[in-house]
Amino acid sequence: MSVATIADGGSPSIWNAAHDVDARRPRSRQTQLGASDTVCGRRAAYILHRVTPTDSPDKRAAILGTYIHDGLLESARTEYGWLVERSVQDDLIRGHVDVVQLDAATASALPARYRPAMPADVLTVEDVKTKSTYMWDRILRYGATTAELRQVHLYAGALFEAGFENIPGQRYLSRLGPLDIKRLRFRFINRDSGQEHIQEIDFDPQRAAEAQWWVERVREASDPEDMPRDFNGPGLDTICDYCPFRSKCWPGTAPGVPEQTQLIHDDADRAQALADYVKGHELVSEGDRIKKFARKKLDRSPAGIYGPNKLSWRGGNDEEKDDVEGMVDLHEVAGIPVPMKPDADRMAKNLKAAGLPVPRRKTGRKTPAVISIAPA
Numbered sequence: 001m002s003v004a005t006i007a008d009g010g011s012p013s014i015w016n017a018a019h020d021v022d023a024r025r026p027r028s029r030q031t032q033l034g035a036s037d038t039v040c041g042r043r044a045a046y047i048l049h050r051v052t053p054t055d056s057p058d059k060r061a062a063i064l065g066t067y068i069h070d071g072l073l074e075s076a077r078t079e080y081g082w083l084v085e086r087s088v089q090d091d092l093i094r095g096h097v098d099v100v101q102l103d104a105a106t107a108s109a110l111p112a113r114y115r116p117a118m119p120a121d122v123l124t125v126e127d128v129k130t131k132s133t134y135m136w137d138r139i140l141r142y143g144a145t146t147a148e149l150r151q152v153h154l155y156a157g158a159l160f161e162a163g164f165e166n167i168p169g170q171r172y173l174s175r176l177g178p179l180d181i182k183r184l185r186f187r188f189i190n191r192d193s194g195q196e197h198i199q200e201i202d203f204d205p206q207r208a209a210e211a212q213w214w215v216e217r218v219r220e221a222s223d224p225e226d227m228p229r230d231f232n233g234p235g236l237d238t239i240c241d242y243c244p245f246r247s248k249c250w251p252g253t254a255p256g257v258p259e260q261t262q263l264i265h266d267d268a269d270r271a272q273a274l275a276d277y278v279k280g281h282e283l284v285s286e287g288d289r290i291k292k293f294a295r296k297k298l299d300r301s302p303a304g305i306y307g308p309n310k311l312s313w314r315g316g317n318d319e320e321k322d323d324v325e326g327m328v329d330l331h332e333v334a335g336i337p338v339p340m341k342p343d344a345d346r347m348a349k350n351l352k353a354a355g356l357p358v359p360r361r362k363t364g365r366k367t368p369a370v371i372s373i374a375p376a
């Protein structure tokens with residue numbers, strides 16, 4: 001995945017500039033673990049061991065997300081007086097919390113000029129996430145991922161135990177000491193439509209401790225390769241397709257051979273993979289059966305909101321297809337020659353009907369391997 005260096009028309013692509021600026025961001029150069037690096041155990045271990053990234057994935061979508069994120073947070077800071085992008089650090093991680101909203105009691109400990117105009121009802125840590133339309137339904141239905149929950153718990157846990165980092169520009173905040181965080185909030189923004197979706201959960205120190213334990217496990221790994229991969233690899237999980245350590249984590253195989261084949265070492269691995277395949281097949285069959293039964297039942301239900309789901313219908317219009325005779329007439333009227341492409345299907349049928357063999361020739365390509373599994 002490389003970024004075009006020349007835009008259409010021959011001018012240098014503006015993305016070259018954007019990538020260069022992004023590479024100079026402190027976050028891009030930071031080698032210490034940030035909470036946003038904790039999406040995958042293996043990847044976090046590569047970062048902690050200062051392994052040089054092996055890949056340069058296309059970061060255009062991520063850069064757009066950063067622009068939107070920064071613009072929204074800056075507006076929240078100037079208009080609402082929210083604390084944005086404030087630094088936290090504990091023994092395990094270092095990073096910036098998107099938003100902290102102080103409650104009135106905590107804010108009263110600040111010098112008057114730093115108190116927010118509208119304190120929150122409870123001390124809240126907020127994470128702003130931009131998402132594409134492609135991901136939006138999943139966000140509305142399932143909310144934050146496990147990795148996103150881990151990330152916000154790490155930040156909130158650091159504030160809960162240590163408070164804000166004591167650095168210039170926020171010493172008045174660090175003097176507040178450990179903060180009694182009560183609520184976590186995800187604010188999802190659709191990158192394409194601007195739609196906004198909020199998910200709130202209570203802060204749970206136990207879950208923060210679990211997130212910290214996860215980081216400790218990464219830190220204890222003497223070799224990054226000892227850490228399990230949290231994703232299924234290139235072609236299956238987008239996070240791997242865009243991972244800067246993709247080639248290191250999944251060393252190259254022969255062209256056209258999936259990287260995942262390296263996970264099979266012996267017949268025991270094969271037996272397990274076959275069992276997984278059969279199990280997956282059973283789940284799909286059962287899921288399909290449930291879905292088809294529900295679909296039949298819903299056939300006459302009007303659109304509307306029922307419980308947690310919204311029902312709507314598309315289609316039901318008169319179907320149209322190309323009118324070949326009309327096209328021939330128009331070709332003749334316009335003086336355009338009517339294409340006379342041989343019809344291979346029709347010719348094969350004619351030859352079979354006449355008892356003649358259908359000639360075949362090799363294309364130079366291989367047919368895809370189709371797996372077949374039956375009880376042994």
Ligand code: SF4
Binds near residue numbers: 230244245246250
């Ligand atoms: S390629 Fe995937 S599994 Fe490997 S480190 Fe990156 S995100 Fe993790």
